[in-house]
Amino acid sequence: MKEQKNKHPAGSTRPAGGRRPGGPPEGEGRPGVAGPFGGKKSFYYFWRILKYFKPHIPAIVVMMFTYLGAAVCNMLYPYLNGTILYDQVFSKNPAVIKFFKLPGGRFALALGLVVLAMVVTKLLVQFLLAVQSYINAKVVPHVILELENQVFRSMGRLSMRFFHSNRTGGLMTRVISDAGQVTGFFIDFLPEILTQVPALIATCIIMFAMDWQLALVSLCLLPFMVLIHLVMMTRGHILFSRRHRAERDITAKLNDNITGVRVVKSFGQEQREVAAFEKVNNEVQNAEVAITANFNKVNAAYTFLERAITLLVWGFGSYLVLHDRQISYGHLISFASYVTQLNPLLRLASQASRQWAASMNSAARIFAIIDAEPEIVESRHPVSMESVKGEIRITDLTFGYEPGRPVLQHINLHVEPGKMLGIVGRSGAGKTTLVNLISRLYETDQGSICIDGVNIREFSFTDLRRNVAMVSQETYIFMGTVAENIAYAKPGASKKEIIRAAVLASAHDFICKMPDGYDTVIGASGRTLSGGERQRISIARAILADPKILILDEATAAVDTETERAIQKSISYLTKNRTTLSIAHRLSTLRDADYLIVIEHGRIEEEGTHEELLQKNGIFAHLMELQTTALAMRGLE
Amino acid sequence: MEKELEIIFLNSKNTEVEKTGGGFLNIKTGGVKYENVQLVRTFPFSGEDQYISVRTADEEAREIGMIEDLARDFQGNARAYMQEQLEIRYFTPVIKKINSIREEGGSSYFDVETDAGRSRFVIRTNENAFIKLSETRVIIEDLEGNRYEIPDLNKLTARERKKLDIFL
Ligand SMILES: Nc1ncnc2c1ncn2[C@@H]1O[C@H](COP(=O)(O)OP(=O)(O)OP(=O)(O)O)[C@@H](O)[C@H]1O
Ligand SMILES: [Mg+2]
Secondary structure (H helix, E strand, O other): OHHHHHHOHHHHOOOOOOOOOOOOOOOOOOOOOOOOOOHHHHHHHHHHHHHHOHHHHHHHHHHHHHHHHHHHHHHHHHHHHHHHHHHHHHOOOHHHHHHOOOOOOOHHHHHHHHHHHHHHHHHHHHHHHHHHHHHHHHHHHHHHHHHHHHHHHHHHHOOHHHHHHOOHHHHHOOHHHHHHHHHHHHHHHHHHHHHHHHHHHHHHHHHHHHOHHHHHHHHHOHHHHHHHHHHHHOOOHHHHHHHHHHHHHHHHHHHHHHHOHHHHHHOOOHHHHHHHHHHHHHHHHHHHHHHHHHHHHHHHHHHHHHHHHHHHHHHHHHHHHHHHOOOOHHHHHHHHHHHHHHHHHHHHHHHHHHHHHHHHHHHHHHHHHHHOOOOOOOOOOOEOOOOOOOOEEEEEEEEEEEOOEEEEEEEEEEEOOOOEEEEEEOOOOOHHHHHHHHOOOOOOOEEEEEEOOEEHHHEOHHHHHHHEEEEOOOOOOOOEEHHHHHHHHOOOOOHHHHHHHHHHOOOHHHHHHOOOHHHOEEOOOOEOOOHHHHHHHHHHHHHHHOOOEEEEEOOOOOOOHHHHHHHHHHHHHHOOOOEEEEEOOOHHHHOOOOEEEEEEOOEEEEEEOHHHHHHHOOHHHHHHHHHHHHHHHHHHO | OOHHHOOOEOOOOOEEEEEOOOOOEEEEEOOEEEOOOEEEEOOOOOOOOEEEEEEOOOOOOOEEEEEEEHHHHOOHHHHHHHHHHHHHHOOOOEEEEEEEEEEEOOEEEEEEEEOOEEEEEEEEOOOOOEEEOOOOOEEEEOOOOOEEEEOOHHHOOHHHHHHHHHHO
16 A cells, blocks of 8 residues: 555655656755755746736836835824824924925914824825735635646656655645745735835834934844744734635645646546646635734734834833923934834845745746656557457566666566456565556666557557556545445546445445445545445446556455455456456465466566476475465364 | 547436346446446435436446436436335435524534424534535534535524524
8 A cells, every 4th residue: 555655665765757858957856855944946046937927017016106105194193193293293394384385384284284184194004014914815816726736736747766766755745835835925925025124124213313212122122022923923823723724625635636647647637637626725725814804903003013113112202302392392303213114124124035945945846846857658559459459569678767776677568458467476566566557657778568569658648547447556536435436547437336346346335335425525534434335335346447458456455355256256346348457465366367477586487377387396386385384273173 | 539538428228227126226328237337316405316426336336337317317216216215215304493502512413303203413513514606505514524505594484593503
């Protein structure tokens, strides 16, 4: 089953698509290469991600302006509020009247005007913030979706080798958060930094110029602000759990496709999987919009707390004003306002390096998948092979997962249509490898595999998948109902066909025992099935697919003897009128085989009928003897 | 083909149905009489009265046969008896109105009006107690395994939907 992957430690250390022709330079597409501020490569990813925002340029330009506008308003407000309002208007400075071109002495009017200007500035800032979050909530999910869909499409294209080589599970479950991380950085963070850094510097200069003592006091309070910020962020609990739920679904979908990539491919369902993925992805998108909205609320609360801090500055400031009149009252007001603005700016700056590193790391992982070149390409002009007889001929086949380490060598094999070939050999001999090559999950290095005299490279993917189906060591159950899982290779199969296939696969009875029968949701976050149950589902799947060539890789490995007997019956029905390649450790399973081959160290060491092999008194006879003795001993217990 | 791999379809021609005093069903088919048989919907959500598996009462619950379409293949009393059995077995109140949902310590307490009267039940907030049959049709399974159906989410008020939001 799944542990199978762990049996190949050599595979996991291989760099992505080591031998692919004409792909990006080695290492380019490898995950996790960008360190903190990871040099040139980080900038490369940076530019590449920027391209994803191209369709949203107008929105982003608007966004930049809102940031700029808000920054200017924010710089202006303290000035209006303190210096103008208090020091000029309240102290009845005639210069103000002159400035507004008002008739002499009309300070009340001047006051009105200043207050109006203040209110307008504040409202404008709020408005700009609203525009920002609106654009944000619109653009971000889009870009994320695009990135993820690209990742997914490229996963569908890739060969088995890629998935074995990249420890997919760990890498892929992060795709979602990676895309979010990257996009968030570009739309949330970057424009803000670009406009706010100058504002930050300006504010600091102004503050120190106004009063260095007060400036120091206000900076002392900054760590406290950061703390409050962190506490506030832990709220919004429920929304996050909703997103989490949606994300879990999507991760499950991804996982389904990763662990099941062999099945997705061998039944030719890449298209459908992409569509299914897009659907769950939309759900996350909705949750995401809600989160962004919530985030804005949190921000508002944060601003409120900031005001409380400002009071402290006020305390010290008032003391200064009252005791030595070093500064004026209006001055203090302006100052306090600048302090309020300083805090979010500093918070932003403190996050900059962390955000950059994290985002570029995420980008690296995403592009690792997008960039990986498909190793197996469909023939441009495939031979039309809609229905085949099922004759297989393998000529001088040599193959290895790594250069210089052949797993199979000089294999020659001929299977007549409708016959059953048994494949025997020790664990690791290369049996699974051989059948994977016939399904074209990997590309042969040397030699050829022909079906009905046509090289499988000349087949269109659809034709190949239609004619060759596999019940494999790894059973792929995706998130969906039992019926959907069985009808995997034949969407739209009728209920009757599905039940019939399940009955033939000895799966009907256990399915009926589940409370929701064929409507029971199974897979990642649904009901879990036992190994034997999964296997029977996959047999039902193959029965429904009705291929001309059937591959059984340890089809009865995960079941008890009684179930095996039932499955055996299903299999002997299934194998009628098809070419069957059956791999089994339990040799009794291969009783019905017309012909047997024994693979040892990647070569066919023995071949012939059951009787011939027994007479030869070689490896097969030896294995047979071992198993009979073992069985006999068990019988004695 | 092997006999075990064949599906036997039951209909009024090859099957007699009778109701016992205790409200159970006895069935006679292929010359054999089976007592207290169980009726199992193989597609309880997507095809309620199609493909019903008729099984023996014992632990093995062996399949006696299948009814492809109850409405088509049986008539009169036989059909009514079987429909009644199914109704009892698959009783699912339909939620008409959500009075309140209270979340406390990881559990959610539902107070709802159903077509079978007012009902209160508990689910675990973070487990998948909601089975989505389609975009709008939902089954809720409570901690005791009882089921409740919301046939159309869109028919709920906006406030009720909001209460359900975190579960969907
Ligand atoms: N993806 C892979 N990358 C690198 N090496 C691999 C990969 N898959 C298999 N191998 C190696 O190829 C050899 C043959 O493996 P294969 O899975 O074909 O054996 P098998 O005969 O099917 O064994 P079993 O009976 O245990 O299923 C083993 O040495 C294995 O380590
Ligand atoms: Mg194997």
